[in-house]
Amino acid sequence: MIPGNFAYHRPADVAAAARLLQEHGDEAQLLAGGHSLIPMMKLRMAQPSHLIDLQDIAGLKGISRDGARLVIGAMTTQHELIGDALVAAAVPLLREAALQIADPQVRYVGTIGGNVANGDPGNDMPGVMQCLDASFELTGPGGTREVAARAFYEAAFTTARAEDEILTRIIVPIPKPGSGYAYLKQKRKIGDYATAAAAVLLAVESGRCTSAAIAMTNLAATPVFTEAAGAALVGTTLDEAAVGAAVAAMLAAIDPATDNRGPVEFKKHVAGLMLRRAIAEAAGRAGRGTA
Amino acid sequence: MTEQSPVDLDRAEKLQGLGCRRKRVEDARFTQGKGNYVDDMKLKGMLFGDFVRSPYAHARVKSIDAEAAKALPGVVAVLTADDLRPLNLHWMPTLAGDKQMVLADGKVLYQGQEVAFVIAENRYIAADAVDLVEVEYEALPVVTDPFKALADDAPVLREDIADQKEGAHGPRRHPNHIFTWEQGDKAATEAVLAGAEVVAEEMIYYHRTHPCPLETCGCVASMDKVNGKLTLWGTFQAPHAVRTVASLISGIAEHNIRVVSPDIGGGFGNKVGVYPGYICAVVASIVTGVPVKWVEDRMDNLMTTAFARDYWMQGKIAATKDGRITGLWCHVTADHGGFDACADPTKFPAGFFNICTGSYDIPTAWLAVDGVYTNKAPGGVAYRCSFRVTEASYFIERMVDILAIKLGMDPVELRLKNFIRKDQFPYQSALGWEYDSGDYHTAMEKALAAVDYAGLRREQAERLDAFKRGETRKLIGIGVSFFTEIVGAGPVKNCDILGLGMFDSCEIRIHPTGSAIARLGTISQGQGHATTFAQILASEIGIPADAITVEEGDTDTAPYGLGTYGSRSTPVAGAATAMAGRKIRAKAQMIAAYLLEVHDDDIEWDIDRFVVKGAPERFKTMTEIAFAAYNQAIPGLEPGLEAVSYYDPPNMTYPFGAYVCVMEIDVDTGETEIRRFYALDDCGTRINPMIIEGQVHGGLTEALAIAMGQEIAYDENGNVMTATLMDFFMPTAVETPTWETDHTVTPSPHHPIGAKGVGESPNVGGVSAFSNAVNDAFRPFGLTHAQMPHDHWRIWRTAQQLGLHG
Known part of the structure; x- marks a missing residue:
């Protein structure tokens, strides 16, 4: 758990940081809070020769x-x-x-x-x-x-x-006042990444959903924004059929992998649950004061 | 005991003796970050060692090229098995009668195995050099399943002993078979099963986990070539045993070896054994002539130092229709990994697993344990329990619940019906133990009343109805466990480690001004010995606990002892402390009698002084006596006031307890919440209630972890899947519920102060309470047994298999 050798830089402004990046090319990595990069360096999965720490740049x-x-x-x-x-x-x-x-x-x-x-x-x-x-x-x-x-x-x-x-x-972009929102995340313990998590932002007017955006965390190699899932809600009263369609669209978009959090089938199950719960939470919040 | 006057009470209170909630004297330094751990040590010229470890679980080592590593500036040496061979240190004996490679000798048997030892000027260079050592491997077929390891066509793991038909514990029937250990009466037990009205059967797996102490293992070895003395500081739960083993292995005379355990950041069994890092650091210091430090990191610790459990327990339990248990049958397949490095007393290759009849009066029983080699890390230590007692307790507490299902009985009713009765103690168990004392019915009934057991069952039934009506997706599980431990190893006549009898010791010196130092053969790893042993002494010799220094861990100063594990410190060293205190008091009585000019028999002990019988105004306090011991010539007595006691316990002690867990389970997410956990412990005489509660809190938290997710998992290629704390479950304050503690007091009849030990009880009793709660929640849907750990996805799978997801 000891990183390889690297030179440490702490530029004072963005221009200086940019110059260092240019100078060292792919041998350099930017350091922000370090909570992903430093563990990877300690495992030697990341071995930058130059570490450019951005913490002194007040403008950021x-x-x-x-x-x-x-x-x-x-x-x-x-x-x-x-x-x-x-x-x-x-x-x-x-x-x-x-x-x-x-x-x-x-x-x-x-x-x-x-x-x-x-x-x-x-x-x-x-x-x-x-x-x-x-x-x-x-x-x-x-x-x-x-x-x-x-x-x-x-x-x-x-x-x-x-x-x-x-x-x-x-x-x-600041959501329209009255938008409903929720981020629902299941994890094994404090500090863990999500088994599955769902972000939902939606608007409801006169009982009907007028816009909806849905994205999922840790269920593929990248975050999964699923336009189809959001579209399945728009124009509906967020009834069971609409939610079911949104979940089905989301499940078609994700591609989870088996790990210690569980097999693919479980992750899909939890993804569906998180999305359902997030939609319900967001719908409950929609229209209540400012978003 | 006679009634005490207010003045007496005041005197007794000032001593801070037995039964008082004395604050831990250790905490002042620990809470200020002033502890002194092995990794805090800095010695002049000290070098650092690090291991090249195998990425393969089973492979032949074709070649090792260390030239590039040696060429790196700051690298002093790279050791391989070939360098250790001339010293005959390329293999080392294990505590279980097997031997283990120190560095890979031709092959590796588990992922992370030590292949080469790099010595460098600092640990950064050492880590860089590790990357530069080129090892050529030829992968071999991997076996991680102990049942497959015993198949006819299984790859032979231990080629070094493939042809040996006899192991340290009897015949071996397969190259990957280590031993068979059998207890009880097989024929009689099978006859009971054949004729029984009811038999319940189950395969119960207690998964592989790891003690994972906050401080990992490590040492500093320093060979002084001028005087020929080797000093070894390290994370040792048994420093004296390490000294003797080091002497036997290295050939260095024992008086020339000093082993010191400084502050230890948790052990839980992980720091009992001897690891390749210790041997390599010693050799490196001998070779270089300067001190060498080796401290493993978290991944090293989880992947290679001693694991715990990994027992496949096949059980059959027989009973009458009305719930009287008549027999117990158990066969264990024990996965020991690549070497048998269990830390058990020599004659007990499966530890005290034969305590598996538990708290029940089971007339007939049989047990066999087969130890098996696999491509996993060695170990098999007692993770916060006495040797394999946790496995035994989990086994019987699951079997009783499973039998209750078969009988259609409440699990508590079944327990009450079969408990060993108070009047049966001392109780001789069918598998060979003599339980010292117990009052199980009283403890169980106190627990039931405290939690309103009947009310809980009603609430559970109401919840179940609501669940069936579709009003909730959460079930309630009520887990009850009643455990009996066997701790305090142990009588020298049947307990030894590498031939060293498992007594323990205490040496006391009273200073002229009436304060004292006590040294013991044990070593605290957080248990608070400096606090509690002083309390025992305060009550025995009338010197305030605050005036008594307790020192452990330095083999040059402490009397010989077998160390701290298996809850043996209080039962054995605590007894030695009381006995040494009584020797002090006996001499003090003679001194006092001389000073008071009366006969020895004319005075009596009163809290902190000897008083002339019938004349309470004539007395000598312990302080006065101590001074006299050093400044007066007393006819017939040597000067000074010292004593030493080596205590060989006549029997083990048998702490017990009743635990109740109330759990909410979300059948959709598999998430659980501990709504209530009640723990009643009976550890005999209670030395310091606050420390007992702290021990119970810590042990329950570990039990929660083990039951609910903590495991060392391997894939089919023998890769460790849980090598960091991201995946190896360590609960935080958020996951840890509030613990309710309670107690009854049933003293041990053979221990000088009646104490039994408590540090491990909550782990032994806790795991089954959590697991029983999970299983209990699903009982109405036909579940008999679900294997641990009960993490989210496994609970979800159980619900899925029971058709609860529609």
Whole structure:
């Protein structure tokens, strides 16, 4: 459990970090909170020669509102996210999900940017971001670009981020007031990744669902945003048939693997349960005050 | 006992003796991070060792190329079996009469096995060098199933002893067979089964798990080439035994070896055995002439140091139609892994598993255990239990519940009907033990009243109705377990480890000013010996516990003892402490009589002093006596006030208890919630109730872990699937419920203060309470037995198989 040799860098701003990335190419890795990367380095599954620690970059911290969008600096910790009044009022789904990540000690250090950028299928925030239709701002030598969370994840630990880019900000469209939301996660114990988890965001007007977004965590090599599952709810009263159709669409989209949490059949079963419970929870919350 | 005046009570209270909730004296340093563990040690010039380990579960080692590793700056040496062979240290004896490779000698038998030992200037370089050692393996067929290991065409694992028909414990009938251990009367038991009105039968698997102490195993070896002395600091639950074994293996005279156990961060049986890391560190220090440290990491610990359990227990239990148990039959297939490295007394290759008749008066019984080699890590230690007692207790407590189903009886009613009665003690069991004392009916009935057992059953029935009506998806399970342990090994006449009798010891020196130091042959790993042994002494010799230092773990200063495991410290070393205290008091009486100018028989002991009979104003306190012992010439007496006692217990002690678990089970997710857990323990005389409660809390938490998810799992290729704490279940505060503790007191009749030991009871009794609760929840749907661990997906599978998912 001892990592290989590496040089440690701690740049003071994004430009310096970007230069280091360019200089060292695929021998470098960015370090945010380190809760995925450092264990992988200790197992020598990751052996970067250069570790670029982003913690001194003040510009990567903080949460602000930009019109209809919430902008979160990549180095904002889960703990800061949980305690932020703006997040709680504008996008409570984020807070609900962050509270289910690991334990308080991890959340003091673990960051939102690291959680979404690492591409670990076990992480909770990627699916939540897909559900919210968030985008990630990537800063590289050619400037910045935005990539939708729904288009970001390519395979386990492989994303649309180029080697010389830094994920700098997360942009979350603020759901319409009255939206219903839920993040339901089954895990074996505190600190564990999900056996299955479901993120749901929906709107209900006059008893009918007018929009719905559904994404699942740890049920494939990437988070699974399933447009068909959401579509199955839109226009319905969220009755049993509609929920059943959403679950069926979701089950067709996921591809879980057997591990110590259980066999594929069990994971599909729990995925269905989590989604059903999340839809029910979200529906119950829809229309109640601001989302 | 005569009634005490308020003044007497005050004096007694100040002593902080037996029965008082004295705060743990150890905690001041532990809670401030001031403990001194082996990995805290830094010695001048110290080197670090690390292992190259096998990625294969079964393979031939074709070649080892360490040149690149040796060329790395900072690497001092790389040891392989070929380097150890000239010293005859490439293999080492195990505690179970087998032998074990120290470094791979031609082949490997389990994933993670030690192949080469890298010695470097720091542990970072050592880890880098491990990566540079190139080992060529030729994979061999893997056997992880002990039943398949005994098949005619199974690959031979131990080629070194393939032709030996006789092992350390009798005949071997297959190259992968280790021993057969048989107890009881087979013919009589089979006759009872054949003629029985009711027979229940089940295969009960107690899965492989691991003690997983917070501190992993490690040592620092330091060979002083000038004076020829070897000092070995390490995580040893039995430092004296390690010294003797080290002397026998290495040929270094025993007086030239000093073994020290510093603070130990939990042992739970994991730190009883001898590991290749210890041998390699010693050899490395001898070779280099400087101290060498080896400390394993968490993965090393989970993958290679001693596991626990892995018993396949086939059971048959016979009874009359009205529920009188008439016979018990048991056959165990015991998976020991690649080497037999169980830590049991020599004559007991399956430990004290023959306690498996439990708390019941079962007239006829038979037991056989077959030990088997597989491609898994060696071990088979007693994880917070006396040798295989947890397995035995789980077996009988499941069998009784299964019999209750067959009889259509309540499991508690069946237990009450078959308990050994109070008037039957000392009780001779059908499998050879003499239970010292017990009052099972009183304990069970107290437990039932405390939890309102009848009320719980009513609530459970109402929930079941609601479930059937579709109003809830949660069931209630009520798990009852009643356990009897056998601890405190043990009488030297039948208990030894490598020929060392399992007595224990205490040496006391009273200082002139009336304080004292006591040294013992045991070693605390968190049990609080420095607190409790001082309390025993305070009551025996009238010196306040706060004025008594308790020291353990240094073989140069402590008297010889067999160490701490199997709940033996209080039953054996605690007894030695009381006996040594009584020797002190006997001499003190003579001194006091001289000082008071009366005959020895004219004075009597009173809390902290000797008093002239009939003249309470004439007395000498222990403090006065102590001073006199050092400054007065007393005719016929040597100066000083010291004593040592080596205590060979006449029998084991038999703690018992009644546990009740109330569990909510979500049949859809497989999630469980412990709504209530009540634990009544009877450990005889209670030395420190607070420490007892702490022990029960810790042991129940481990029992919860084991029953509900903690396992060492292998895939079919022998890969360890649970090598980190991500997958190896260690409950956090969130998963751990509130524990309710209670007690009865039935002293041991043969122990000097009547104490029986308690540290392991909650693990022994807890696991079956949790498992019985899970099984009980599904009993109305036809479930007889579901195997542990009861994690989410296995509970879901049970519900699925019973058709509860529609």
